[in-house]
Amino acid sequence: MVAQRGWTHIATFEDRSISAADARKRRPGFEDLLAAIGRGEVDMVVAWAFDRLSRNRRDEVRLIEVCGAAKVNLAFVKGPDMDLASAVGRGVGEVLAALARMEIEQKGERHRAALAQRARKGLPWGPIPAFGYGPDRVTVVEAEAALLREAYAAVLAGASCRGLAAQWNAAGVTSRTGKPWSGAAIKRVLINPRYMGVRATSIGTGTRRILREVGDAKWDKIVDEDVWRAVHAILTDPARTTASTRVRVHLLPGIARCGVCGAPMRSYTHAHGWAAYSCSTSRHLVRKADPVDELVSEVVIARLSRDDVRDLLVDDERPDTVRLREKAAALRVRIAKTRAAFVQDDTMTPADLREMLAGLQGRLAEVEATMASATRAPVLAELVAAADVRATWESLSLDRRRAVIATLLEVTILPGRRGPGFDPNTVAIDWT
Numbered sequence: 148m149v150a151q152r153g154w155t156h157i158a159t160f161e162d163r164s165i166s167a168a169d170a171r172k173r174r175p176g177f178e179d180l181l182a183a184i185g186r187g188e189v190d191m192v193v194a195w196a197f198d199r200l201s202r203n204r205r206d207e208v209r210l211i212e213v214c215g216a217a218k219v220n221l222a223f224v225k226g227p228d229m230d231l232a233s234a235v236g237r238g239v240g241e242v243l244a245a246l247a248r249m250e251i252e253q254k255g256e257r258h259r260a261a262l263a264q265r266a267r268k269g270l271p272w273g274p275i276p277a278f279g280y281g282p283d284r285v286t287v288v289e290a291e292a293a294l295l296r297e298a299y300a301a302v303l304a305g306a307s308c309r310g311l312a313a314q315w316n317a318a319g320v321t322s323r324t325g326k327p328w329s330g331a332a333i334k335r336v337l338i339n340p341r342y343m344g345v346r347a348t349s350i351g352t353g354t355r356r357i358l359r360e361v362g363d364a365k366w367d368k369i370v371d372e373d374v375w376r377a378v379h380a381i382l383t384d385p386a387r388t389t390a391s392t393r394v395r396v397h398l399l400p401g402i403a404r405c406g407v408c409g410a411p412m413r414s415y416t417h418a419h420g421w422a423a424y425s426c427s428t429s430r431h432l433v434r435k436a437d438p439v440d441e442l443v444s445e446v447v448i449a450r451l452s453r454d455d456v457r458d459l460l461v462d463d464e465r466p467d468t469v470r471l472r473e474k475a476a477a478l479r480v481r482i483a484k485t486r487a488a489f490v491q492d493d494t495m496t497p498a499d500l501r502e503m504l505a506g507l508q509g510r511l512a513e514v515e516a517t518m519a520s521a522t523r524a525p526v527l528a529e530l531v532a533a534a535d536v537r538a539t540w541e542s543l544s545l546d547r548r549r550a551v552i553a554t555l556l557e558v559t560i561l562p563g564r565r566g567p568g569f570d571p572n573t574v575a576i577d578w579t
């Protein structure tokens with residue numbers, strides 16, 4: 148056909164291995180063709196038929212737009228040519244593209260409407276049943292639910308998602324994707340509201356994905372709302388995510404505070420090779436890490452070995468969780484109402500909305516954090532019940548020991564004299 152019409156063949160673009168059924172797949176040949184047209188290397192595109200060239204509506208819109216802009220003609224073995232170099236041809240192309248765009252939008256809208264309706268009804272979603280639920284996506288799988296309950300309790304007791312992932316992988320617990328568990332995967336599972344029986348919809352993708360609670364789900368919860376909210380507050384605490392990406396070997400980074408400025412202390416390796424704590428804002432305070440860790444460990448062991456240790460678990464000033472839960476629920480209603488008001492009120496700008504939401508969400512985060520600390524009794528339970536406190540303490544993972552310290556103590560590193568030797572008076576330890 149090319150020779151017949153007196154044209155010169157420049158290049159062939161093919162997507163041979165990709166069937167029409169894989170319309171969502173990337174087509175490298177098609178993409179190369181669009182790029183070549185965009186660079187002005189092409190005057191004319193010859194194809195078998197229009198529906199072979201653009202396998203889906205999205206590609207159709209792109210092809211017509213690119214060819215129209217570059218004034219490139221489309222010729223087909225089957226079907227009439229599309230002369231996008233002429234005004235009439237471009238007009239036809241634009242109408243076709245508009246039609247295709249409308250079809251895409253309608254399909255998207257129908258799809259979104261269907262999803263929103265499923266969400267409002269509290270019906271499950273997604274192609275695979277969630278961990279903890281059976282093939283009907285509603286029935287609880289008891290063995291998996293037990294693992295999940297243990298995981299929630301472990302996070303409250305100070306365990307890390309990475310540690311839980313290692314534990315589950317060692318125990319041969321398979322994930323729905325078949326891949327080994329990672330800390331991130333465990334976190335994604337635990338912070339999904341489905342496990343407290345709440346249906347959510349997701350907004351955004353990847354690390355920016357957030358879940359918005361829609362309402363009661365049609366499936367059974369696996370943990371209580373209090374537990375879920377407390378774990379959610381712990382796992383989404385920004386201070387935790389930055390700290391947990393590094394492998395920690397010392398007890399007090401992020402827990403101990405600088406006695407000069409009050410900033411958290413961080414750990415690093417000193418030029419002389421020893422591990423040190425340093426103020427996270429400046430080098431105005433540096434201390435050898437090992438003697439500080441040893442001192443704090445001994446203080447904890449001593450406190451937990453005393454006869455009155457059980458008093459630690461009964462705290463008269465423990466916040467009233469029922470009241471906190473009501474407060475959190477009220478704040479969530481106000482956040483939802485503010486969002487709804489924005490949709491109806493034309494005078495409200497997106498900046499106004501953001502500002503109003505930021506205030507409410509800040510207060511909600513505070514209430515959730517208080518709830519989290521109120522449910523942290525499990526942190527100490529194991530040690531309080533232990534016959535041999537020292538052995539139990541030493542058997543705990545670093546994360547667990549850090550959680551115990553953070554629950555019991557406030558540690559401040561004070562400035563002291565320079566010189567060799569460790570002065571315990573430069574570590575201020577207060578009971579919380």
Ligand SMILES: [Zn+2]
Nearest residue numbers: 405407408426
């Ligand atoms: Zn400082």
